[in-house]
Amino acid sequence: MQEIIRTESLTKRYGAHSVLQDVSLNVHRGEIYGFLGLNGAGKTTTIRMLLGMIRPTSGAAYINGRSIIEAKPDLWRQIGYMVETPYAYPNFTVRDNLRLIARLRGLPAKSATESVIEKLQLTPYADTKAKNLSLGNAQKLGLAKALIHNPSVLILDEPTNALDPAGIVQVRELLRRLAREEGMTVFISSHILEEMSKLASRIGIIHGGTLIQEISSQEFEQLRRKRLMVKVQDHGETANRLLLEAGYRAQISAEGSIEIADEQAIRQPERVARLLVDANLSLAGLTVEEEGLESYFLQRVSE
Ligand SMILES: Nc1ncnc2c1ncn2[C@@H]1O[C@H](COP(=O)(O)OP(=O)(O)OP(=O)(O)O)[C@@H](O)[C@H]1O
Numbered sequence: 106m107q108e109i110i111r112t113e114s115l116t117k118r119y120g121a122h123s124v125l126q127d128v129s130l131n132v133h134r135g136e137i138y139g140f141l142g143l144n145g146a147g148k149t150t151t152i153r154m155l156l157g158m159i160r161p162t163s164g165a166a167y168i169n170g171r172s173i174i175e176a177k178p179d180l181w182r183q184i185g186y187m188v189e190t191p192y193a194y195p196n197f198t199v200r201d202n203l204r205l206i207a208r209l210r211g212l213p214a215k216s217a218t219e220s221v222i223e224k225l226q227l228t229p230y231a232d233t234k235a236k237n238l239s240l241g242n243a244q245k246l247g248l249a250k251a252l253i254h255n256p257s258v259l260i261l262d263e264p265t266n267a268l269d270p271a272g273i274v275q276v277r278e279l280l281r282r283l284a285r286e287e288g289m290t291v292f293i294s295s296h297i298l299e300e301m302s303k304l305a306s307r308i309g310i311i312h313g314g315t316l317i318q319e320i321s322s323q324e325f326e327q328l329r330r331k332r333l334m335v336k337v338q339d340h341g342e343t344a345n346r347l348l349l350e351a352g353y354r355a356q357i358s359a360e361g362s363i364e365i366a367d368e369q370a371i372r373q374p375e376r377v378a379r380l381l382v383d384a385n386l387s388l389a390g391l392t393v394e395e396e397g398l399e400s401y402f403l404q405r406v407s408e
Contacts, residue, residue, distance in 0.1 A: 106133040110155065112151070115161050128164070134288055135290060137305045141311065147311050149294070154173070183257050183258055184258045187247045225252070225279065245272070261293045261294070262294050264295075265295065307321050308320050329401050331394065333377065335391055337386045343384075347380065
């Protein structure tokens with residue numbers, strides 16, 4: 106698989122303050138790499154080094170096999186990025202803001218602008234002045250600017266921060282489409298953990314400046330804890346005892362449901378149901394709950 110982004114022992118210190126230690130990661134073509142961490146973990150610092158905005162104390166970063174420190178303009182033409190809140194000329198419309206960027210980039214202004222407006226579903230706001238946009242649409246304008254030159258690599262620092270749930274879904278769909286259909290490689294930082302688990306094909310967890318784990322979304326699916334939640338009317342204690350006697354690792358949760366962690370119960374919940382119904386207990390609910398990325402992440406971080 107073609108390696109598009111690579112960092113080698115990326116380290117950053119400000120005086121005696123170590124912000125990033127030995128971060129080595131790689132991202133392949135068409136991958137959506139979710140870079141997850143709490144506030145202050147070192148996400149923005151890493152991204153700024155990937156974009157050549159700050160120099161590493163030691164280590165190196167490469168995009169398309171080329172060193173960032175020595176990057177020439179043709180490399181930047183392959184990269185789109187959005188870090189922090191994007192700036193737009195407040196009295197220019199969405200269309201005029203984009204045309205300006207297109208001209209600065211030497212692109213055919215009209216066609217590049219119209220195509221990116223359509224791609225980001227900004228058509229209804231094309232003639233709205235930037236200062237009158239909602240936060241979500243301002244963020245989308247920022248994304249449009251990052252995508253106007255059809256880059257093959259997209260680097261985004263917390264892009265869904267200001268978006269409402271519908272906006273988040275739209276951006277997620279767009280990024281997935283770009284990765285799938287155009288082979289775009291996306292590096293995206295976030296602290297919105299559930300969002301990342303829905304979007305990223307691979308996730309890197311950074312904590313205190315150290316990359317503590319890299320995991321594919323399939324691996325994550327396998328690793329995260331699943332539980333069968335059983336609700337019975339009135340006779341919770343009896344049902345729990347029955348399940349324990351049948352060899353299940355059952356326990357009553359804080360909300361009064363019975364939690365079963367056995368894989369066999371999760372794969373065949375009907376067996377649990379039959380056991381309870383045969384004992385004349387009335388079943389009020391049977392659901393498989395999956396541990397969210399949030400709790401998985403917090404568990405890893407606390408380790
Ligand atoms: N110029 C600087 N001088 C000193 N310390 C800095 C500088 N820039 C960042 N830091 C420190 O580096 C650490 C990592 O910051 P960074 O912005 O990379 O974190 P982050 O994961 O992006 O967090 P957030 O989600 O809050 O943006 C923080 O403790 C921050 O205070």
